[in-house]
Amino acid sequence: MTSGTGQLPDARPVLQRWLTNAPLTHPVRVMEAAEGTNPSVRASLDTLETMVSALDTAGAGDARWRKKIVEFGKLASMGQFLEMRAEFVLALALSGAKIGYQLGDTTVSNPDILVQDRSGSALAGIEVTARAPQNINELVEQVESASGGLFDVSLTFDRYPSRLQPAIVKDVVAAVRTLAAGDTAVGQVVPVDDPKNAGPVKITVQVGPGTGVVRWEVAGGVLDSVLGASEYAVFEAGIGEQKAAQGGSLGGTPVLLVVDVSRYGAAWLRPGTVWAQRLAGHAKFTPVFPFAGIAVMRQSLDQPSLVDVGVGLSPHLPRSARQTLQDLCKTLDWPCA
Template sequence: MLEMRGEFVVARALAGADIPFRLGRPGVPNPDFLLAGPGGAEDPVAGLEVTAVSPQGIGELAERIEAEHGAGDVQVELEFSAYPSRLQDEVAEQVLDAVRCQAAVLAAEGQAAAVLVPVEDPKNVVPLVVTVHTRPGSEPLTWRVGGGELQGTLASAEYAVFQAGRGAAKTEQGRSLDGAPVVLAVDISRYGGAWMRSAKVWAGRLAVSEHFGADYPFAAVAVFRQSLVTPDVLEAAVGIPAHHSPAARRTVVELCERLGWSFASAG
């Protein structure tokens, strides 16, 4: 559902910028949007493939806790030693078990000690700890991230963005337009702390990323965010590598300029 909504907001952005497009043909390898040239020529001058990276994270964990304890008399506070990119089901269950146990102790004794849940997951790059506090009250769940560097969190997000363009199906889509550039647009709204990096910085990082080798199937990689309270593409950023032809790179730059998306080129 998130990926489909991402396609809708990108389509709206294209229409708002008066960029003519048609949808990709079903059943054959091609991107979601085929962008027409001057006069609406049949052969597309560029393509846009939209996808999303959204592993279970803080939001989903908070929703599960609130569904179970939101209407009770237990106030839950979570503290993360670093911003997680993913909280797998087993971690979520450990946190929920800690809340349940603490709620029982609170009912019997009036107070409960904090519980530490360790998280070791390669997607998070660095090990982290979730500290679970419960106390009497009916306030909404709160959470915070302790001090620390975001290097691991953002490295994980950057890796996930480029991985979204790999695989047999995506490779065919990226190379399907006979030399016309195809841009991979990845929604990072729900990928850990990816939203903490500004569009300008994202664009620069994408353009020079070690993951953007000459064998990568897409001519450019974009990230963006979306929100359920607005139909707009938010904080869009595009990285353009140096190894594509000047004509392909110029086409991507012109597309970014018309859309008003931040961009950076490696060359």
């Protein structure tokens, strides 16, 4: 047990074993340090103990799970933790449905999870990733630093961004400083033109009296652009060189890309049944898209299971691969289109 967490050595024994030698900067260690004053954090840690206990039992003696546990202890950010937690949620979903699986072989290009038939052969693959707008956290941190606790800052996006590049972060911080030094009653607009976003984005920056609070929001209006950004990000998750290799790594065996959109703005407003239809009919599902289907999922730190999920299958799938994934979704009770 690493000292400084305020946690008793015998509390959450499996989680503590998984965290052996993990530094105090590990995201779970940070949560442990906060649980004494935050009951919701304590509940999240208890849920995590339930999850890792079940996985620890199921993977006992498995070399790939031992490697995964080592990786867990080396996580360096909350984003990395949430992405691995999404893998855990999916593994538990498969176990709960009595579907055989094993973790992918990380020594070669492989999906995160290999779904197996009764003979132990790979029936399908599942590659897990997560999407959140890049650099919003960095933007907020830098704006907070620029305010120095002397004034509040409001950032309003006219549509949800998929990415804010470092140059844009610098432009927003410069706007904050300019406004703070002049007339704080007016705002300044910072344009964002980035192909990673679903379209041009405008950030309206305003400052006012306060103690350094930074608020950001997406302007109200039609949700098409907001959800369009989410759809764009989901498909973008599957076309990087590494992800594309994983999508085709099993030959003719279909691989499903599962994207956790829990932190992606308005994505939660669309239920899994609707996501399934939207994904299946999307123009980005071209014949060369490397995955057989995409699932959009959400998780919650206080629940060990999926909050919602929807699966869209490529219209270009061979009949046998389509049937395999449809049968898998039916067994898991996942909406599929």
